[in-house]
Amino acid sequence: GQQVMQIPQYQHVQEGEDFTTYCNSSTTLSNIQWYKQRPGGHPVFLIQLVKSGEVKKQKRLTFQFGEAKKNSSLHITATQTTDVGTYFCAGWDSNYQLIWGAGTKLIIKP
């Protein structure tokens, strides 16, 4: 079936280091959304990407949507403790099904 693969599953970083998570779909997506879920919390919408090759920035976060609309990435520059959580991508496929990635958990090393 249709899948969105998200890697890595976990990423440990020192505070101040960068963080990147990647999503790859087996099919073309009409758009892709990114959510953040803090420990013990619920998914919170971050951004939606619609256009091929689109790049959007939110302060230290940079989101990209691939040219073929099959892959996306989220990059955080100079991580802070407030960035801790699990980042999910979720893509809408051509059948209007929302397919979720497995999530990448960002862990800040003490």
Added chain:
Amino acid sequence: DTEVTQTPKHLVMGMTNKKSLKCEQHMGHRAMYWYKQKAKKPPELMFVYSYEKLSINESVPSRFSPECPNSSLLNLHLHALQPEDSALYLCASSQESGYRSTDTQYFGPGTRLTVL
């Protein structure tokens, strides 16, 4: 108001109990959703209501029974659950119809359910 509220926050129930989860939104959204989320997993879609009608049921067991009394409210009635049903139950809403729509979904804080 961009908030989806859910009650209760936590629920512990036995396998013979009947309980209900409640969800409310006042954003004028016409699509509402129930998701189940197990630890370390993404949310898993259970039901979609579009304009107060059930539009998607993702093969959920009948011990889960959704209800949409009006456009702002969504309930999930629980009966004869199993321990493996323990999870975080999330409600979400989006502006347009859930069917053939790619609108952003706004999630409530969830109900953490434990079935003993």
